Amino acid sequence: MRILKLAREYAREFHPLCDFNHEAPFKEGDRINYAGRVYDEEEIANLVEASLEFWLTPGRFARDFERGIARAIGVASAFYCSSGSAANLLAVSALTSPLLGDRRLLRGDEVITAAAGFPTTVFPIVQNGAIPVFVDIAMPTYNINVAQLENAVSHKTKAVVLVHTLGNPFDISAVKACCQKYNLWLIEDNCDAFGSEYTLAGETKPTGSFGDIGTLSFYPPHHITTGGGGAVFTSNPLLAKSCLVSAIGGAIALVQAALITRAGGTF
Numbered sequence: 001m002r003i004l005k006l007a008r009e010y011a012r013e014f015h016p017l018c019d020f021n022h023e024a025p026f027k028e029g030d031r032i033n034y035a036g037r038v039y040d041e042e043e044i045a046n047l048v049e050a051s052l053e054f055w056l057t058p059g060r061f062a063r064d065f066e067r068g069i070a071r072a073i074g075v076a077s078a079f080y081c082s083s084g085s086a087a088n089l090l091a092v093s094a095l096t097s098p099l100l101g102d103r104r105l106l107r108g109d110e111v112i113t114a115a116a117g118f119p120t121t122v123f124p125i126v127q128n129g130a131i132p133v134f135v136d137i138a139m140p141t142y143n144i145n146v147a148q149l150e151n152a153v154s155h156k157t158k159a160v161v162l163v164h165t166l167g168n169p170f171d172i173s174a175v176k177a178c179c180q181k182y183n184l185w186l187i188e189d190n191c192d193a194f195g196s197e198y199t200l201a202g203e204t205k206p207t208g209s210f211g212d213i214g215t216l217s218f219y220p221p222h223h224i225t226t227g228g229g230g231a232v233f234t235s236n237p238l239l240a241k242s243c244l245v246s247a248i249g250g251a252i253a254l255v256q257a258a259l260i261t262r263a264g265g266t267f
């Protein structure tokens with residue numbers, strides 16, 4: 001298509017180096033970016049094509065992206081959403097589904113998480129009426145100190161929600177063993193760890209694929225970006241259904257809140 005050819009030409013002329021020039025040798029005094037945009041004319045052409053399609057809800061690009069994410073992590077399904085925080089909210093909310101029977105997360109149940117983490121790893125636990133139980137971290141990884149994990153389990157514990165801090169996998173082997181022993185759900189907040197791998201029982205797999213549900217953030221400072229955005233993913237068909245139901249439930253709640261606000265009420 002002519003317009004896409006022109007977009008590529010434009011990119012070559014006006015975006016020649018992105019934020020990183022991998023060709024240029026590093027010189028003392030050069031700025032070292034901790035993050036930056038790495039893209040080329042294909043991204044610019046895709047951007048133009050998606051805009052011209054003018055599909056205002058998730059369309060073919062989002063569906064392709066979801067399939068790509070599921071393939072990259074090695075899970076059955078991935079769902080694109082508005083942020084990593086939204087992905088964490090969907091993941092924890094999915095655990096409250098009646099589809100899960102006795103293992104369903106109820107108000108007043110406990111969810112174990114780490115004392116140092118991201119705010120929106122913890123908020124979804126509180127938003128769903130559950131109680132976060134904090135376990136300290138260990139230096140130098142800033143990941144959960146697994147020696148203290150089992151002490152935090154009570155008869156009210158239903159799940160463990162943990163971040164792979166700064167991309168360094170937590171001790172998945174110990175955490176999974178504890179979850180299996182006490183029949184707990186495991187959610188991996190994988191927002192900082194896209195591309196990290198872990199070896200368990202001789203098998204090396206991407207982080208995010210070891211728990212029952214995993215999440216990603218595509219906010220720009222992360223490994224790949226969609227501008228903003230996130231994904232929630234799982235290989236458990238029941239949890240996949242619960243994630244979708246939570247997303248629909250959230251949308252209905254927003255519409256209800258908007259209607260109540262318009263009608264001058266409170267919620």
Ligand SMILES: Cc1ncc(COP(=O)(O)O)c(C=O)c1O
Binds near residue numbers: 084192217230
């Ligand atoms: C570990 C972790 N979880 C969740 C999030 C939230 O992602 P978002 O900013 O897309 O809402 C972030 C964001 O940086 C994060 O680092």
